[in-house]
Amino acid sequence: MIHGESYKPIIAEAAKMAVGEENIYERVFIFELLKDKNDPNAVAGAVGFSVRQPKFYVFKAKAVLLATGGATLLFRPRSTGEATGRTWYAIFDTGSGYYMGLKAGAMLTQFEHRFIPFRFKDGYGPVG
16 A cells, blocks of 8 residues: 555655756745746746745746645635534645636636535545
């Protein structure tokens, strides 16, 4: 059986070796996508800053993958009574990826990644 907490470091080490540690940027908050000046329908990079140091980054890219997660904090919990406050919501799913994609000109359709909570007695929780 594969356990994510033990498997992730193995994959991360292989990725670091393949890409090169000097090409990995961690703890960088991306807040803007950069459009390609030659193709108005393409994204050519991103802009961000370090959350630990006073550094500003501009990334140029041939392809950009926006993988920020869903938008769970846009929805209010439905739990009531004793279960209020025990609801699991991912605090990092703020909808920022939807915002950046929309601002860069992406067509947002279906929103198939909306958080669907698992139901259990007196509350809601994560599904896997």
